[in-house]
Amino acid sequence: MTIKDIARECGCAVGTVSRVLNDHPDVSVKMREKVLSVVEKYGFILNANAKQLKEQTRRTIVILVKGTSSILLNSLLERIQKRIEPLLYNASVVVLDEYDNEARVANRIYYEHKPVGIIFLGGSPDLFPSDFARIPVPCVLISNESRLMEGGNLSSVSTDNFAAAQYSTDYLVSMGHRRIGVIGGDLGGSGISQRRYDGFMSSLSKNGIPFDYERSYVKSKYSFEDGAKAARLLVERYPDLTAIFAMSDVMAIGAMRCLFDMGRKVPDDVSIVGFDGIPLCEYYQPRLTTIRQQTELLSDEGLGILLGCIEKSGPARNKFIPFEFMEGESVKRLC
């Protein structure tokens, strides 16, 4: 069933059917009704490939998600999709796994589908400049920070990971903690783990607290399971720590489970703070003290900047969204 079949049944030409289906004004009322009734009768829908091939005016925004498993990215995704829908753009979601090169994938998708813009959730496309360079449409990286490239097309919207980690660490210190272990991700580059680590270290040095990386930093993936494993290792290496700075809530929760199993009470024996502020934090037992990233604002600002770039040729921008410190029950005041 094509536009041609509809036209034949209506006794008109394909152009007329097309005009009706695209809400062009120059069709007689009678013809419009005729066409609509036939379209209705067959449940006819225009072929998207042909339509988009023909139309120069592209309306697709691609959303590239690095890993579906992250609760944080999911809430961003959900909100962005909802916001895009009424705007006459089509959102096309592509999920990558941890090991895909997001810039390369984005590049391929750009040439295949010619979207008007690309949203990166998670990932760090700016780390792959040669792949990224070929993408000539506005892009925005949400939740990770990017280095602003001069005259580039990559914006970013993120929580100030440095400031947030520093704030959180200051809080631990203010509660009397000085022997603090870290459960964190891969360091290096401009990734969020590095930023959070820098913020953490900045607080320690400001407060005159030494840090022995080899003993006190355990690398972990952002999962319950790895958080738990890391906690075990950390406690073995550093038995007299009083607090743990975990770089995500899921790590923190995995760690808490492990601490319970090792017979250490949170917060009585060990205090812990997380990062992200996923809903679960308020339902865990004990409630997790954490940094809440404002997912609504991250989504809205990210999309807003992208649309600004697309529709008004606005410049690429890097923007921070304020974090919220959420005091739970997982940190104990010492002395």
Added chain:
Amino acid sequence: MTIKDIARECGCAVGTVSRVLNDHPDVSVKMREKVLSVVEKYGFILNANAKQLKEQTRRTIVILVKGTSSILLNSLLERIQKRIEPLLYNASVVVLDEYDNEARVANRIYYEHKPVGIIFLGGSPDLFPSDFARIPVPCVLISNESRLMEGGNLSSVSTDNFAAAQYSTDYLVSMGHRRIGVIGGDLGGSGISQRRYDGFMSSLSKNGIPFDYERSYVKSKYSFEDGAKAARLLVERYPDLTAIFAMSDVMAIGAMRCLFDMGRKVPDDVSIVGFDGIPLCEYYQPRLTTIRQQTELLSDEGLGILLGCIEKSGPARNKFIPFEFMEGESVKRLC
């Protein structure tokens, strides 16, 4: 940049370029290398719209997800995507919210994009037969059960919700519980909540335990927040209950949080079982006793059945995947 530009630069015709790019054998080595080098030079990629418009052989499988927020559906989605990728099909993910009519959306998407098959994660497309009827390609509903329509194209793969709920309730009863409240979803139709309720009731009646729906059933959404609200209401209405049957893990965890806040210990004062078996269950404190749905098997079987229908014109099938009962720490033996 189109195939024409590549051809011009190579000094050959578009057909040759097309042949190279589609791995047809009948191209000389020299020409193939020439073309590939030019393609490489420009990072050229075929336009997907034109390609798909032209090709009759369709290779897209649409995955319709009802609600991104469900941890269960996300793990299904992730696995299915990974499995589709190497099979030369393209997976196209569409996320619906709770209120969308999945059959109608599927119908529209079918005509727009002509996929070879559709996978429904969550939802109940069989509830909208008039919209669903127009879809002439194989479909599979994963995680919810569907009623097999005679000669239809809708398969389903799910946990046997009835049997699982019955098993779980039998367990509560065997541990000495007779005053059991339920936190569940909307009943009615062929939805999972109704199946789980039926299984629950079947166990009670088998064990000669009466059930006062008005007092003992509280309706809730599948979220932490609603689970917590429901628990409060349930305990107010039915203060001397000894156990709660929650229809999902997130409801159960919301409920546990609420119970703690009301000063009731789990499992000492109230026992609770969940449903789904999300990873969090093993990291919560106390570990949640629950039914684990085998997401790997659900995904693999679902995709397998769909491919069977697509490639071998196999019949639609309804299949159950065995559940696993996971004993945690949230149920206490009475007496």
Added chain:
DNA sequence: CTGTTAGCGCTTTCAA
């Protein structure tokens, strides 16, 4: 092995 060309389903200009 390679070039030429019809045509996938649609939109849009140009004429009528």
Added chain:
DNA sequence: TTGAAAGCGCTAACAG
């Protein structure tokens, strides 16, 4: 207001 027709970028059949 409508019809006719070009052409979006590509594939594949056909001819050479």
